[in-house]
Amino acid sequence: MSVVLAVDDTRALRAMLADCLKKGGHDVILAVDGVEALDQLRKHKPDIVITDLNMPRMNGLDFIEAARREPEGKSLPMLLLTTETAQSLKDRARAVRATGWLTKPFDPKQILSLVDQLA
Amino acid sequence: MMALPAGQLRSHFDYKVHALVYPVLPGDHLVIDEPGSAVSTLLGSCVAACIRDKTRGVGGLNHFLLPGSDQSQSSRYGVYAMEVLINNILSQGSQRANLEAKVFGGAEVIATGGQTRVGKKNAMFVLDYLKSEGVSVVAEDLGGTSARRVYFFPADGKVRVQYMAATETKRAAEGEAKLTQRLETKPTTGSVELFS
Numbered sequence: 159m160s161v162v163l164a165v166d167d168t169r170a171l172r173a174m175l176a177d178c179l180k181k182g183g184h185d186v187i188l189a190v191d192g193v194e195a196l197d198q199l200r201k202h203k204p205d206i207v208i209t210d211l212n213m214p215r216m217n218g219l220d221f222i223e224a225a226r227r228e229p230e231g232k233s234l235p236m237l238l239l240t241t242e243t244a245q246s247l248k249d250r251a252r253a254v255r256a257t258g259w260l261t262k263p264f265d266p267k268q269i270l271s272l273v274d275q276l277a
Numbered sequence: 278m279m280a281l282p283a284g285q286l287r288s289h290f291d292y293k294v295h296a297l298v299y300p301v302l303p304g305d306h307l308v309i310d311e312p313g314s315a316v317s318t319l320l321g322s323c324v325a326a327c328i329r330d331k332t333r334g335v336g337g338l339n340h341f342l343l344p345g346s347d348q349s350q351s352s353r354y355g356v357y358a359m360e361v362l363i364n365n366i367l368s369q370g371s372q373r374a375n376l377e378a379k380v381f382g383g384a385e386v387i388a389t390g391g392q393t394r395v396g397k398k399n400a401m402f403v404l405d406y407l408k409s410e411g412v413s414v415v416a417e418d419l420g421g422t423s424a425r426r427v428y429f430f431p432a433d434g435k436v437r438v439q440y441m442a443a444t445e446t447k448r449a450a451e452g453e454a455k456l457t458q459r460l461e462t463k464p465t466t467g468s469v470e471l472f473s
Contacts, residue, residue, distance in 0.1 A: 169409045170356045177349060212364050214373065239467075241361045252472050261467030263357035268469060 160277035161185045161202060165195040165209035165218065166239075175208065175239075178266040184273060192216025196224055203230050206277040208260075208269070211240035211247065219247070223254040235276040239264060291317070294428050294437055301325075301340050303456040306358065308337030308365040312432040319441070320382035320425045321449035322396035323456075324403045327379045327429040327436060328362055328412065330371035336431030337362060342399050342453060344460040354460060355402045363410075378407050379416040379436055381427045386450040396420065424449035 162184050164175040176186045187202050189195035191213040199207070207225070211218040218238050225231030235257040240247075248259055257276065260268075286307070291298040294315060301307045301318040309316055310333075318325050318340045329336025341358035343351035367373065383400030400419040407414050418425070418438055424446040426439040441449065 168356070168360055170352070170406055171360065174349065174353065174356060212367065241357070241364055248470070256472060258469065258471040260469050262360065263353045263465060263467055265464070265466035268466065272469065 159183050159185065160205040160273055161187065162273060162277070163187045163189065163195060163198055163202065163204035163207045163209075165189045165192070165207065165213070165221065167191055167210060167213040171210070175264075175269070178264075178269055179273070181266075182270040182273065192218065192221030192224070195221050196228070199225055199228060199230050199234075204234070206273055207231075207234060207236040208239050208273075209236065211238050211242050219250050219254055219256075222251070222256050226255050237272065237276075239269075288314070291315075291428075293439070296428075296430070298428065301338060303340050303342070303452055304358075304460075306337060306339035306362045306365070308335065308362070308369070309431055310335040310369060313430070314432075315428040315430045315437075317426065317428045319445070319449050319452075320427060321384055321386040321446060321453050322382070322399060323453050324380060324382035324399040324419070325427055325429075326359060326362065326403055326407065327381070327427070327431075328366060328376055329429075329431040329434055330366060330369075330375045331377050331434065332375045333369075333371055334432040335369045335371060336366060336429070336434075338427070338429050342395070342457060343402055344457045350464075352402065354465070355399075355406065357465075359403075359406050359410075363412075373411075376412050377415050377434070378412050379429070379434070380404065380407070380414060381418050381425055381436070381438060383419040384421045384423060384425065384446075386422065386424055386446050386453075422446075 209218040239260045297314040323342040327338040339362040383396040424441040428437040
């Protein structure tokens with residue numbers, strides 16, 4: 159069982175991710191944007207992060223970049239889960255040391271197997 | 278799909294609405310930023326959310342359905358369809374607070390799959406989703422038994438709905454049955470790329 163921080167500004171997406179991860183036996187912490195996610199990261203020290211890219215206040219890439227500077231985020235697996243597919247964004251994701259790039263719609267089985275593999 | 282550069286997308290002049298019209302097929306979506314032009318789609322039991330930024334006149338529509346009977350599985354397609362449309366509009370520089378929606382479709386057309394109340398399921402989903410995301414629904418035309426052709430003009434938010442005769446309704450139902458079958462036999466899922 160892992161502690162997963164799931165970050166998405168879409169309520170329905172947060173609910174679906176939480177449902178999928180809880181069914182897989184994991185503890186889930188939710189955040190609505192990068193600012194809240196940084197706060198949750200410091201508070202709960204998750205084992206893995208799954209974050210959306212496009213979000214208000216702080217997007218997923220800026221969040222990962224900031225999280226890598228935190229002691230809790232230095233070597234944490236952090237996956238982007240997004241509708242975006244542009245190579246320029248993927249390059250930026252590598253540059254901020256994201257662990258991987260998942261495109262929506264997500265497959266619950268795939269998410270659970272990645273959490274098992276990485277967390 | 279990006280909003281216009283017009284000319285890169287398939288469009289035609291439609292004499293019914295006297296405007297340049299960009300068609301959207303089942304399972305797809307399109308956002309335009311072109312005053313006077315419309316996005317259009319033919320809906321049976323599928324639904325379309327027509328969403329626009331009311332301050333900037335940028336907007337578009339999606340055309341989707343929730344396949345199958347497993348609620349959480351099928352919702353994924355709806356959530357995805359809504360998210361790509363909204364993200365596309367927001368990526369043009371719009372604010373979520375300025376979005377408004379009109380929703381259409383969800384008819385109980387005679388489906389070849391023999392499923393019942395498919396239209397209602399789709400209609401309930403789109404209304405619930407928009408409510409939960411705080412996007413106001415300023416008009417809706419859902420349910421019934423006829424297919425609809427929807428023309429949406431994002432610049433001023435006008436919509437024209439044309440109810441279709443039995444032949445066109447049957448054609449819409451067949452198109453949607455194909456989409457349902459495709460999603461059920463070969464589920465659409467995203468890709469995974471690990472960087473390290």
